[in-house]
Amino acid sequence: MTKPLLEVEDLRVRFHLRTGTVEAVRGVSFHLGRERLGIVGESGSGKSQTGRAILGLTPPPGDVTAKRLSFDGIDLQTASKRTLRQLRGGRISMVMQDPKYSLNPVMTIGEQIIEAYQAHKKASNAEARDKALAMLEAVKMRDPQRVFSLYPHEVSGGMGQRAMIAMMLVTDPDLLIADEPTSALDVTVSMEVLRILDELVSERGMGLIFISHDLKLVSSFCDRVLVMYAGRVVEELEAKNLREAKHPYTQGLMRCLPTLKDDVRPLPTLNRDPSWAL
Ligand SMILES: Nc1ncnc2c1ncn2[C@@H]1O[C@H](COP(=O)(O)OP(=O)(O)OP(=O)(O)O)[C@@H](O)[C@H]1O
Ligand SMILES: [Mg+2]
Numbered sequence: 434m435t436k437p438l439l440e441v442e443d444l445r446v447r448f449h450l451r452t453g454t455v456e457a458v459r460g461v462s463f464h465l466g467r468e469r470l471g472i473v474g475e476s477g478s479g480k481s482q483t484g485r486a487i488l489g490l491t492p493p494p495g496d497v498t499a500k501r502l503s504f505d506g507i508d509l510q511t512a513s514k515r516t517l518r519q520l521r522g523g524r525i526s527m528v529m530q531d532p533k534y535s536l537n538p539v540m541t542i543g544e545q546i547i548e549a550y551q552a553h554k555k556a557s558n559a560e561a562r563d564k565a566l567a568m569l570e571a572v573k574m575r576d577p578q579r580v581f582s583l584y585p586h587e588v589s590g591g592m593g594q595r596a597m598i599a600m601m602l603v604t605d606p607d608l609l610i611a612d613e614p615t616s617a618l619d620v621t622v623s624m625e626v627l628r629i630l631d632e633l634v635s636e637r638g639m640g641l642i643f644i645s646h647d648l649k650l651v652s653s654f655c656d657r658v659l660v661m662y663a664g665r666v667v668e669e670l671e672a673k674n675l676r677e678a679k680h681p682y683t684q685g686l687m688r689c690l691p692t693l694k695d696d697v698r699p700l701p702t703l704n705r706d707p708s709w710a711l
Pocket of ligand 1: 448450455456457474475476477478479480481482483492493494530646
């Protein structure tokens with residue numbers, strides 16, 4: 434077996450607040466190869482904080498510990514700031530949940546993609562510009578030339594999301610962490626973006642962590658799924674076996690999916706058992 438791209442063991446993220454300690458992630462472990470791994474779970478279950486901790490982007494006053502956190506044999510906990518800077522945005526990229534906070538408001542979309550590219554690759558301005566335009570085209574931006582010179586506040590939410598995806602993919606990362614990357618896109622554009630990610634995984638052997646609360650989307654798009662609940666992984670499944678889920682939370686989620694075949698009305702509500710959070 435080849436060495437996994439990413440190894441996460443007993444990852445914990447805590448926020449020590451005035452009002453007490455919030456344990457956002459409580460002992461998450463998983464391995465990732467060059468495959469598509471989905472992370473699903475309800476709002477607040479710790480999906481984003483898991484992704485951010487891997488990249489060392491936990492917001493203060495967050496505190497991260499792990500028994501092991503390594504990418505391609507590099508220990509991310511002891512790596513120098515310089516190594517982390519090179520990895521981040523270069524070999525590991527993350528599409529954040531809200532592009533509004535990730536795009537620089539005083540730079541045009543094109544300038545930002547060029548900057549991301551030149552920070553990690555040696556390229557002339559003309560080469561970087563061509564690459565940035567090609568990426569905007571790749572994420573199905575209509576009229577890439579025009580979008581290139583727009584500022585983030587001049588594009589729609591979905592366009593901002595695609596600009597982020599273009600910026601994160603321009604350096605050809607080995608691992609992409611995509612946090613709800615298609616939540617602001619309509620179904621057709623969302624499918625296009627997923628197709629691009631899919632191509633990158635199968636053609637270039639990229640590893641992908643796809644964070645979403647959309648169980649159906651994740652099960653159709655990913656190879657493997659982690660189900661999170663209250664900061665823990667409660668179940669890990671092959672995506673195609675989602676119907677055989679054993680954990681009552683996953684089973685409950687599955688029952689809540691409307692189907693065309695049967696008229697399930699009213700849809701069942703999910704009764705959370707306090708013991709799931711222990
Ligand atoms: N900056 C912060 N300070 C304190 N607590 C935080 C902070 N960021 C997140 N948390 C807490 O961490 C927990 C997990 O948050 P996280 O953002 O990972 O959830 P999520 O699964 O991504 O949810 P969503 O589906 O809504 O994006 C939540 O209980 C949240 O209150
Ligand atoms: Mg989130």
